Amino acid sequence: MIAGLAISDWMAALEQGLDEVAGGALGCTTIAGGRHETPAPGMAGAYLSLVGSNGGVQLGVASSPGGCQALARALLGMEPGAGALPPEEVADAVCEIVNILAGAVKARVREQAPSLQMGLPTFFHGPVQPTEKLAVSVSDVKIGGVAAALLLLHPRHRV
Amino acid sequence: MQILIVDDSKAMRSIVMRAVRQAGFASLNFQEASNGVEALKVVRESPPDLILADWNMPEMTGIDLLKALRAEGNAVKVGFVTSESDPAMRDLAFQSGALFMITKPFSPDSLKAALEPVLS
Numbered sequence: 001m002i003a004g005l006a007i008s009d010w011m012a013a014l015e016q017g018l019d020e021v022a023g024g025a026l027g028c029t030t031i032a033g034g035r036h037e038t039p040a041p042g043m044a045g046a047y048l049s050l051v052g053s054n055g056g057v058q059l060g061v062a063s064s065p066g067g068c069q070a071l072a073r074a075l076l077g078m079e080p081g082a083g084a085l086p087p088e089e090v091a092d093a094v095c096e097i098v099n100i101l102a103g104a105v106k107a108r109v110r111e112q113a114p115s116l117q118m119g120l121p122t123f124f125h126g127p128v129q130p131t132e133k134l135a136v137s138v139s140d141v142k143i144g145g146v147a148a149a150l151l152l153l154h155p156r157h158r159v
Numbered sequence: 160m161q162i163l164i165v166d167d168s169k170a171m172r173s174i175v176m177r178a179v180r181q182a183g184f185a186s187l188n189f190q191e192a193s194n195g196v197e198a199l200k201v202v203r204e205s206p207p208d209l210i211l212a213d214w215n216m217p218e219m220t221g222i223d224l225l226k227a228l229r230a231e232g233n234a235v236k237v238g239f240v241t242s243e244s245d246p247a248m249r250d251l252a253f254q255s256g257a258l259f260m261i262t263k264p265f266s267p268d269s270l271k272a273a274l275e276p277v278l279s
Contacts, residue, residue: 024263025267077174103244
């Protein structure tokens with residue numbers, strides 16, 4: 001258990017939260033793929049901490065650089081012909097997607113984990129590396145036509 | 160009429176401005192700030208008619224911004240547009256003087272419903 005929830009419950013909350021965010025903020029639907037524990041290489045994305053009195057996790061969204069560009073453009077409601085966003089604006093928008101997602105997840109787990117506090121999102125490039133202490137659970141998803149991964153970073157030694 | 164949008168995300172400031180216009184308030188002027196500290200500076204230099212603030216921001220959060228304004232005796236109208244809004248946060252926001260709290264992702268209709276009584 002992490003902060004009062006099983007990993008499968010966290011992953012379900014992440015997938016359901018993403019569905020809400022995609023419909024409400026990105027104008028698309030999501031398709032859930034498989035869950036596993038091997039983050040793909042070559043990804044970029046953003047993550048954010050949810051920490052409470054009973055432990056915490058970090059949750060994130062990752063995709064290819066092109067996928068991040070597409071997600072940012074969807075958030076901003078950009079026309080297909082509009083020019084590419086610069087990297088800092090892609091990072092800002094993907095961080096905001098994760099911020100909204102974290103709010104949706106927090107609302108879903110409120111009963112089991114009422115003390116959770118949200119951190120601020122951070123953008124990253126490259127694979128999320130599991131360690132002896134840190135495990136990464138992954139849910140492959142399609143957001144509209146964009147292949148992406150939902151990430152849950154959590155301690156291996158569960159409370 | 161001036162609206163100050165306070166959010167640490169440039170993307171979200173842009174989205175809120177667009178949504179306000181789409182909600183039928185096309186003639187408003189916008190100011191921007193990326194956190195509560197910047198917002199306080201803007202308010203002191205060019206007082207807005209309404210502040211739309213995020214909650215979770217670096218430097219100074221939205222609720223701390225609202226408390227700081229009220230501590231200065233500033234009664235500017237404030238509403239929150241935030242990704243999290245649990246009952247305790249809502250209570251704190253309204254006790255501190257917020258007029259409304261909209262949760263992201265929001266629809267143009269929910270924004271319009273919140274803004275109409277404030278801006279009319």
